[in-house]
Amino acid sequence: MSNEEAPIQQQQVDLEKTPEPAEPKPAEPHPAPAEEPQQPAAAPSADDAQEESHTFRALVLTGHGGYDKIKLQVKTQRMAAGSGELLVRVKACGLNFAELMGRQGLYDALASPPVTMGMECSGVVEAAGEDVEDRKAGDRVIVLSSSGLWQELVVVAADQTFLMPDAMSFQEAAALPVNYLTAHMMLFEMANLRPGKSVLVHMAAGGVGIAATQLCQTVPGVTVFGTASASKHETILQGGLSHAIDYRTKDYVEEIRNISPAGLDIVLDPLGGSDTNKGFGLLKPMGTIVVFGAANCVTGQKKNLLAIAKTWYNQLSISTMKLMQANKSVCGFHLGYMKDFSLIRTTMETLLGLYTEGKIKPRIDSTYHFEEVADAMRRMQERQNIGKVLLLPEPKKEEEKVPEKEAEKEEEKPAEAPASPQEEEKAKPEEAKEDQG
Amino acid sequence: MSNEEAPIQQQQVDLEKTPEPAEPKPAEPHPAPAEEPQQPAAAPSADDAQEESHTFRALVLTGHGGYDKIKLQVKTQRMAAGSGELLVRVKACGLNFAELMGRQGLYDALASPPVTMGMECSGVVEAAGEDVEDRKAGDRVIVLSSSGLWQELVVVAADQTFLMPDAMSFQEAAALPVNYLTAHMMLFEMANLRPGKSVLVHMAAGGVGIAATQLCQTVPGVTVFGTASASKHETILQGGLSHAIDYRTKDYVEEIRNISPAGLDIVLDPLGGSDTNKGFGLLKPMGTIVVFGAANCVTGQKKNLLAIAKTWYNQLSISTMKLMQANKSVCGFHLGYMKDFSLIRTTMETLLGLYTEGKIKPRIDSTYHFEEVADAMRRMQERQNIGKVLLLPEPKKEEEKVPEKEAEKEEEKPAEAPASPQEEEKAKPEEAKEDQG
Numbered sequence: 001m002s003n004e005e006a007p008i009q010q011q012q013v014d015l016e017k018t019p020e021p022a023e024p025k026p027a028e029p030h031p032a033p034a035e036e037p038q039q040p041a042a043a044p045s046a047d048d049a050q051e052e053s054h055t056f057r058a059l060v061l062t063g064h065g066g067y068d069k070i071k072l073q074v075k076t077q078r079m080a081a082g083s084g085e086l087l088v089r090v091k092a093c094g095l096n097f098a099e100l101m102g103r104q105g106l107y108d109a110l111a112s113p114p115v116t117m118g119m120e121c122s123g124v125v126e127a128a129g130e131d132v133e134d135r136k137a138g139d140r141v142i143v144l145s146s147s148g149l150w151q152e153l154v155v156v157a158a159d160q161t162f163l164m165p166d167a168m169s170f171q172e173a174a175a176l177p178v179n180y181l182t183a184h185m186m187l188f189e190m191a192n193l194r195p196g197k198s199v200l201v202h203m204a205a206g207g208v209g210i211a212a213t214q215l216c217q218t219v220p221g222v223t224v225f226g227t228a229s230a231s232k233h234e235t236i237l238q239g240g241l242s243h244a245i246d247y248r249t250k251d252y253v254e255e256i257r258n259i260s261p262a263g264l265d266i267v268l269d270p271l272g273g274s275d276t277n278k279g280f281g282l283l284k285p286m287g288t289i290v291v292f293g294a295a296n297c298v299t300g301q302k303k304n305l306l307a308i309a310k311t312w313y314n315q316l317s318i319s320t321m322k323l324m325q326a327n328k329s330v331c332g333f334h335l336g337y338m339k340d341f342s343l344i345r346t347t348m349e350t351l352l353g354l355y356t357e358g359k360i361k362p363r364i365d366s367t368y369h370f371e372e373v374a375d376a377m378r379r380m381q382e383r384q385n386i387g388k389v390l391l392l393p394e395p396k397k398e399e400e401k402v403p404e405k406e407a408e409k410e411e412e413k414p415a416e417a418p419a420s421p422q423e424e425e426k427a428k429p430e431e432a433k434e435d436q437g
Numbered sequence: 438m439s440n441e442e443a444p445i446q447q448q449q450v451d452l453e454k455t456p457e458p459a460e461p462k463p464a465e466p467h468p469a470p471a472e473e474p475q476q477p478a479a480a481p482s483a484d485d486a487q488e489e490s491h492t493f494r495a496l497v498l499t500g501h502g503g504y505d506k507i508k509l510q511v512k513t514q515r516m517a518a519g520s521g522e523l524l525v526r527v528k529a530c531g532l533n534f535a536e537l538m539g540r541q542g543l544y545d546a547l548a549s550p551p552v553t554m555g556m557e558c559s560g561v562v563e564a565a566g567e568d569v570e571d572r573k574a575g576d577r578v579i580v581l582s583s584s585g586l587w588q589e590l591v592v593v594a595a596d597q598t599f600l601m602p603d604a605m606s607f608q609e610a611a612a613l614p615v616n617y618l619t620a621h622m623m624l625f626e627m628a629n630l631r632p633g634k635s636v637l638v639h640m641a642a643g644g645v646g647i648a649a650t651q652l653c654q655t656v657p658g659v660t661v662f663g664t665a666s667a668s669k670h671e672t673i674l675q676g677g678l679s680h681a682i683d684y685r686t687k688d689y690v691e692e693i694r695n696i697s698p699a700g701l702d703i704v705l706d707p708l709g710g711s712d713t714n715k716g717f718g719l720l721k722p723m724g725t726i727v728v729f730g731a732a733n734c735v736t737g738q739k740k741n742l743l744a745i746a747k748t749w750y751n752q753l754s755i756s757t758m759k760l761m762q763a764n765k766s767v768c769g770f771h772l773g774y775m776k777d778f779s780l781i782r783t784t785m786e787t788l789l790g791l792y793t794e795g796k797i798k799p800r801i802d803s804t805y806h807f808e809e810v811a812d813a814m815r816r817m818q819e820r821q822n823i824g825k826v827l828l829l830p831e832p833k834k835e836e837e838k839v840p841e842k843e844a845e846k847e848e849e850k851p852a853e854a855p856a857s858p859q860e861e862e863k864a865k866p867e868e869a870k871e872d873q874g
Binding site for chain 1: 622626627629709713721722723725728729730731755757758759760761762763764765766767768769770771774775776777780
């Protein structure tokens with residue numbers, strides 16, 4: 001929980017800007033994720049490459065370590081939608097904790113470098129492959145994948161895409177999937193949230209925290225406790241949190257016991273380590289803790305062996321005998337390891353319905369162009385964000401580079417894609433400044 | 438899972454029949470259970486004892502060990518309902534696994550001997566104390582307690598009693614609480630059972646197994662796998678089980694994988710040890726295992742150190758990291774450790790409603806008089822029962838002692854209590870014979 005104080009070394013991302021590929025390099029070998037064939041097409045054959053090659057920007061993790069390990073590359077290769085696939089021009093990508101861990105080599109579901117990360121994006125279908133009946137060029141889609149989406153152009157399995165509601169912006173669409181799926185599946189599949197229950201949400205100003213807070217409000221009488229630094233309290237309380245606790249100046253266990261002496265029904269724990277033990281102790285009988293991360297491992301830019309050792313040492317290891325005597329449940333959740341896509345699909349449909357009914361709305365913290373990925377990651381790692389941090393594939397315009405203005409302007413006049421009917425979320429310049437200052 | 442083969446030494450219960458208390462011994466010190474003041478009244482004062490003393494039969498655990506450690510005693514002491522209490526004449530008591538473990542000294546929620554066990558019974562209110570407004574003499578009630586109910590007359594807190602539905606027999610009433618509360622809270626509070634899910638119920642012919650099978654049928658499209666020895670399959674399949682597996686001749690993991698290659702949504706595990714690991718392995722992503730016993734510890738009549746060591750050695754101890762990578766939940770449940778009586782109360786109300794609607798009906802395996810408690814325990818420990826084993830406080834009649842006829846006749850003509858409107862469940866003589874032969 002003390003990660004925010006951890007010193008961070010400022011580093012610049014190296015940009016390999018090669019807009020005109022002087023030396024046509026071989027296609028980056030993209031190790032396909034476990035079971036999903038949505039990676040870019042294989043290296044072009046001599047024939048194909050000549051007749052239909054694409055040039056696009058991609059963020060590539062070239063090795064494990066600090067922010068400088070992610071390079072912006074411009075690739076030229078043939079991208080074609082095969083059977084059951086779509087070619088999608090990406091408008092916005094989500095940044096997740098899994099990618100901070102992946103960069104440090106702490107996320108074993110990610111293939112070895114070089115690899116393109118990115119589990120969620122929004123975009124416009126450019127072409128649909130054979131056997132794709134329910135998607136066509138021009139469709140605005142949300143895409144989910146185990147990795148590979150941080151690039152301007154992606155080839156994905158059609159059945160891992162979802163049509164965006166008309167009212168949804170590209171930025172909202174990129175901000176929704178991972179955070180809301182995670183929050184919804186934890187609250188409703190694992191923890192069985194029902195009226196009148198009490199929930200603790202750590203990192204309540206983070207993407208999952210805000211999603212969980214909104215989803216808790218779809219159930220009557222749910223009390224939501226959230227931890228976050230004091231400067232974020234006003235915003236998250238407006239977002240529906242019942243009690244905001246500044247974990248940096250107060251003992252959150254004590255604060256919660258003061259308000260709710262009997263304890264809590266549900267704890268959502270993205271921290272791991274000793275915080276899991278504290279959360280377990282806070283549960284009422286029949287209570288459930290869902291561990292969905294080990295953010296306590298991620299302190300500083302590079303793999304922090306001491307933090308990892310400490311987190312692991314304190315990792316809750318429960319005997320079933322102890323669980324029986326306490327009448328408690330311990331669950332683990334990580335969307336990246338979810339093999340059952342049918343549940344993801346039905347949950348996404350539920351979430352898109354809730355969005356359309358106005359019951360949930362992703363909060364965009366800030367947007368960064370691909371070339372600013374280091375700033376984006378630093379903002380998340382230092383826990384400065386309130387809501388989602390997004391990456392935009394389109395290059396930062398020259399005039400934008402002087403002030404710290406974000407890139408929402410480009411969304412309003414998309415090149416070849418049908419424009420989003422509503423304005424994108426405005427990034428908060430003063431928050432971006434906090435990060436960049 | 439190999440307990441059924443374990444050799445059992447035949448032993449007789451010592452009966453201390455002292456119908457006329459020649460030497461008026463001091464009241465048995467009944468250590469009160471943790472938070473429930475429903476134990477028999479304290480030792481009578483000199484005055485009270487003279488004016489209103491009761492003589493009643495009680496089963497007393499006199500030390501940890503074999504069947505002979507439970508003595509039938511006849512006590513004479515004043516039994517009066519204090520404020521908020523009821524004096525109840527007991528008609529039938531449930532036998533549970535916790536009492537097998539308690540006798541062996543393996544159940545730490547039970548006070549040290551001498552102590553009277555018994556967590557559930559049915560009976561008739563003889564007198565209501567002050568401040569009890571919703572119960573009166575003559576009411577037929579179900580009683581729950583952490584212990585102390587295996588006696589003819591008990592003083593209990595009124596708010597730990599439930600009025601029996603008119604159609605319910607005393608035997609059903611004594612068979613329902615622990616098994617159905619356990620099954621219901623595991624399936625619906627912890628495991629979030631919903632339509633179309635698959636469930637594995639170990640010891641499917643046991644009290645909880647039959648309760649769980651019936652409760653699964655209240656939800657559409659639930660597939661229930663159950664393990665039991667082959668001789669019980671016909672009965673439990675008639676009871677609604679989808680697939681019966683003879684764990685003694687087949688590898689249940691393999692059998693289940695053959696039928697459901699993707700695995701299971703829910704495993705209810707009363708066994709512990711290596712079976713918990715197998716159950717965990719059988720879970721689908723988002724699946725839940727609820728461990729609610731360590732029956733693998735209870736082999737043979739006395740504490741079996743080898744079985745305990747083996748069960749503990751194989752006890753699942755899960756790191757949260759492993760849970761995250763598997764997207765699974767591990768829960769522990771034990772009604773005896775449940776401190777939150779409000780949830781027990783609402784669940785009992787739900788269960789009594791389901792009984793009245795005809796959706797659940799406790800299956801009585803057999804009934805034993807108090808003096809036959811060793812036979813009752815042996816039947817359960819050797820896993821010969823199909824359904825609930827009950828203990829009856831009323832003495833066995835002389836004419837009954839020749840054949841192995843059970844005691845349901847007495848229920849039909851209760852002495853001072855309003856008769857149950859329906860006939861009690863008939864005990865199955867042929868099954869009783871299997872036990873006693």
